Amino acid sequence: MMxxxxxxxxxxxxxxxxxxxxxxxxxxxxxxxxxVGVTHTDTPAEASRLAAKLWGLRILxxxxxxxxxxxxxxxxxxxxLYGDARKGRRPTWQAAAPGPVAEPLVEAxxxxxxxxxxxxxxxxxxxxxxxxxxxxxxxxxILEV
Numbered sequence: 001m002m003x004x005x006x007x008x009x010x011x012x013x014x015x016x017x018x019x020x021x022x023x024x025x026x027x028x029x030x031x032x033x034x035x036v037g038v039t040h041t042d043t044p045a046e047a048s049r050l051a052a053k054l055w056g057l058r059i060l061x062x063x064x065x066x067x068x069x070x071x072x073x074x075x076x077x078x079x080x081l082y083g084d085a086r087k088g089r090r091p092t093w094q095a096a097a098p099g100p101v102a103e104p105l106v107e108a109x110x111x112x113x114x115x116x117x118x119x120x121x122x123x124x125x126x127x128x129x130x131x132x133x134x135x136x137x138x139x140x141x142i143l144e145v
Contacts (some may be wrong), residue, residue: 004042004046007036008035010133011138015074017129018130019130019143029072031060032054033056034054034074034075035076036077038101044108047108054066119144
């Protein structure tokens with residue numbers, strides 16, 4: 001059974017991730033900020049498909065992709081993309097994969113992007129991260145692969 005790896009993709013002029021006041025990942029030129037969520041049934045195949053989709057997604061200026069202009073990507077793990085708030089006021093996270101499942105798959109997305117030639121910056125899996133960005137457009141998409 002295949003999963004539905006999720007990503008929220010934002011076209012940015014710049015973006016950064018800090019942990020404990022230290023910048024751990026940043027893009028300081030036009031590119032993409034990608035928040036990646038993993039569910040229990042996701043596989044490395046979905047990670048590769050997501051990477052290919054991100055690399056070729058034509059949402060940068062002039063309908064170009066990261067692959068067209070060598071634009072950087074900042075990839076941040078985001079288990080809350082699988083939060084379910086349909087009942088009550090407190091979301092449940094049951095659909096989010098646990099760290100031992102999710103972390104290697106987020107890493108697989110980054111590795112597949114790098115194999116395609118991408119410059120990839122990242123956050124720190126499981127850390128309390130502060131994400132800053134300038135959304136350009138604004139353009140924000142939700143992808144499921």
